[in-house]
Amino acid sequence: MPKSTPSIDMTPMVDLAFLLVTFFMLSASFRSNEPVEVDVPSSISDRIIPENIVMVTIDKGGRVFFNMSDPEARRELLQNMSGKYKTALSQKQIDEFVYMSTFGCSMQELPTYLSLESEKRKLFNTVGIPSDSTKNQLKDWIFYGNIAALNTGKTAYEEAKMKGESPEVNDFKPKFILKVDGKAAYVHAQNVISTFRDLHLNNLNFVTSMEAAPL
Amino acid sequence: MAEIAEGGGGGHDKGKKRAKKSSTRVDMTPMVDLAFLLLTFFVLTSTFSKPKVMSLVYPAKPDESEKVDAPKINNAITFLVTEDKVFYYEGQYYPVSAPGPEGPTKLVETNFGPSGLRKLLADKNKFVLEGKEGLDKKLKSKEIADTTYTRLLIDFKSKRESLKVLIKTDDKATCKNFIDLVDELKIAEVGVIAPVDILASELELLKQNAK
Numbered sequence: 001m002p003k004s005t006p007s008i009d010m011t012p013m014v015d016l017a018f019l020l021v022t023f024f025m026l027s028a029s030f031r032s033n034e035p036v037e038v039d040v041p042s043s044i045s046d047r048i049i050p051e052n053i054v055m056v057t058i059d060k061g062g063r064v065f066f067n068m069s070d071p072e073a074r075r076e077l078l079q080n081m082s083g084k085y086k087t088a089l090s091q092k093q094i095d096e097f098v099y100m101s102t103f104g105c106s107m108q109e110l111p112t113y114l115s116l117e118s119e120k121r122k123l124f125n126t127v128g129i130p131s132d133s134t135k136n137q138l139k140d141w142i143f144y145g146n147i148a149a150l151n152t153g154k155t156a157y158e159e160a161k162m163k164g165e166s167p168e169v170n171d172f173k174p175k176f177i178l179k180v181d182g183k184a185a186y187v188h189a190q191n192v193i194s195t196f197r198d199l200h201l202n203n204l205n206f207v208t209s210m211e212a213a214p215l
Numbered sequence: 216m217a218e219i220a221e222g223g224g225g226g227h228d229k230g231k232k233r234a235k236k237s238s239t240r241v242d243m244t245p246m247v248d249l250a251f252l253l254l255t256f257f258v259l260t261s262t263f264s265k266p267k268v269m270s271l272v273y274p275a276k277p278d279e280s281e282k283v284d285a286p287k288i289n290n291a292i293t294f295l296v297t298e299d300k301v302f303y304y305e306g307q308y309y310p311v312s313a314p315g316p317e318g319p320t321k322l323v324e325t326n327f328g329p330s331g332l333r334k335l336l337a338d339k340n341k342f343v344l345e346g347k348e349g350l351d352k353k354l355k356s357k358e359i360a361d362t363t364y365t366r367l368l369i370d371f372k373s374k375r376e377s378l379k380v381l382i383k384t385d386d387k388a389t390c391k392n393f394i395d396l397v398d399e400l401k402i403a404e405v406g407v408i409a410p411v412d413i414l415a416s417e418l419e420l421l422k423q424n425a426k
Contacts, residue, residue, distance in 0.1 A: 014243065017250045024257030041391040043398040045269035058390070177268060182391030186296075186384045189393070193410075197276045205268035206394055213402065 034102050035122045036065055041182040043208035050205075052153050054145045055177040056138070057102055062188035063128030065104035066141045073148035074098045080144040085137075087111060104128040107137055131191055139195050142176075146201065149174035179207040271397060274409050291379040292339060294396060295413070295421045298387040301325055301332065301396060302424055310416040322424045327395050336403035340378040343404045346371040372406025380405050383413040385421055 036059045052073075057065040068074050075098050082089050085107040089097075093114040097103075105113045105126045113124055131138035153172035160167040176196060180189050196204060295302045302322040309315035325331040337344060347368060354364045371377065380400055384393060393410075400408050413421075 010243075010247065014247050014250065017247065017254055021250055021254045021257065024254065024261055028257055028261035040266070041394040043267070043269045043394060044402060045267050045398075047268050047270065049266045049268050180390040180394075182389060182394070184390045185386065186388040186390050186393045187386045189390050190384070190410075193273060194276075197273055200275065202273045202275050203270065204273060205270045206397075207266050208269050208394060208398075210267050 035124070036063070036102065036104065038179055038181045039183070040179060040207050040209055042211040043206075044211060044213040045208055046210060047205075049177065049207065050171075050175040052149055052156075052172060052174050053177050054142060054149055054174050055102070055179060055207075056142070056192055057104070057179040058181060058184050058188050058192060059128075060181045060183045062184055063104055063126070064131045064138055064188075064192060065102045066129055066138065066145070067102040068145050068149065070149060070152045071098050073145070073152040076148035076151065077141070077144050080148070081107065081140060084140060084144075089114070106130050131195060136195060138192065139198065142196065142201070143199055146174055146199070175205060176201055176203065177205045177207060269394070269397065269401070271408065271410075274411070289375060289379075290377070291381060293381040293383060295322065295417060296382065296384045296388040296392050296396060297421055297425045298389065299327075299392060300425055301327060301392070302421060303335075308414070308417065310414075312416075320420070322420060324424065327392075327399070332396070332399040333402065336378070336399060336405065340403045340405055342374070342376045343371050343378065343406070347404055368404075369406070372404065377407075378403075378405050379407040380409070382408065382410045383417060384410075385413060385418055 036057060038057055038059055051069065053067075053069045055067040055069075057067065059065070068077065075094065078089070078094060078097050081087075087107055087110060089111060093111060096114045100114075100118075103113065103121075105124065106129065109124075109126060113121065113126075116124060129138045129141065130136065150173065153174060157167055157169060157172040160172075178189065178192065193204065196202070292303050292305050293308065295304075302324050304320045304322055307315060307320075309318070309320045311319045325335055350359070350364055350367055350371070353359045354361070359367070382393070382396060397408060
């Protein structure tokens with residue numbers, strides 16, 4: 001009989017465990033803290049969402065939200081918007097906006113909205129970005145967003161070119177994404193789409209979850 | 216368990232074997248516990264799939280100054296969508312006030328399931344689907360390259376004989392209905408998809424049928 005109690009060498013298992021932990025930690029991308037939950041419909045499309053995007057979200061009740069992927073473009077966009085609507089924003093509020101995710105409030109509500117803590121923003125009582133024909137603020141967001149995203153896209157394109165890569169110009173141009181809730185009435189989407197079309201932006205993408213294609 | 220051998224220590228304990236026997240062991244159980252806890256957490260929370268997008272090109276808005284009449288389209292189907300229901304008619308629209316050769320347009324009901332829309336579209340868009348099959352075969356036998364395949368497929372879709380689809384919605388239709396329909400059109404390889412505004416008389420007709 002052996003003197004010591006039989007022990008299993010756990011080293012390989014622990015190695016593997018840590019390897020997996022490291023892998024998952026590095027590969028995990030967390031869902032950003034969205035102020036609105038949207039249940040998107042499914043389609044067979046397998047195109048992955050592009051990089052440089054201008055996104056408009058429509059929730060179940062038809063409220064409109066706006067988001068942009070590039071932080072630098074967001075800064076430029078906010079400058080233009082606050083200039084146009086004469087909204088005074090502090091440096092802290094501007095920084096907050098640059099690193100924020102989707103938002104949906106009118107330009108008048110924006111300073112109050114930006115001063116809130118991110119947890120309280122979800123409860124912020126708003127009707128979304130005004131997008132009706134009389135005071136279409138969404139149109140301005142998209143218009144200036146497009147310009148800002150074009151600028152940052154151009155910079156990114158030139159940087160990629162400097163590095164000796166052969167980038168495709170179209171990959172750097174902003175893409176327009178619509179994230180609509182499946183239960184939202186299509187008229188709300190139609191209104192937003194018509195705003196895009198007014199700005200001559202006719203190529204739109206709908207966010208969908210994937211389903212298997214029929215054989 | 217991993218062990219850390221007691222090393223060095225000087226040569227003072229010559230012959231004392233007892234001291235060498237008891238090695239310093241670090242109890243790694245808590246660390247391993249934590250490692251597995253983290254592992255479980257990351258496995259369960261990580262999302263690998265990025266969201267997918269379905270692109271759709273809308274027709275450009277015509278300028279205010281030039282008023283263009285709706286062009287006569289050959290081989291077109293118009294879908295009228297209302298809440299969870301879908302109707303269609305083929306070809307030109309004839310209102311009750313101005314009936315065509317076969318009287319005013321009548322709507323036909325179909326559904327979003329495989330027996331409804333998919334069957335209908337597969338039948339109507341046979342031209343493109345058969346063309347695609349031929350191209351698929353050529354691609355498989357490496358007669359044509361990937362890029363040529365894509366180009367030829369687009370050519371096929373925009374030919375005169377291929378199906379064109381107009382989508383009209385009323386105010387009760389949901390986005391899910393719309394996307395389901397567009398999805399079916401993409402499955403059936405319809406090249407021209409145009410979401411357009413509904414006419415007042417069509418709306419009336421749709422309301423009657425949807426009851």
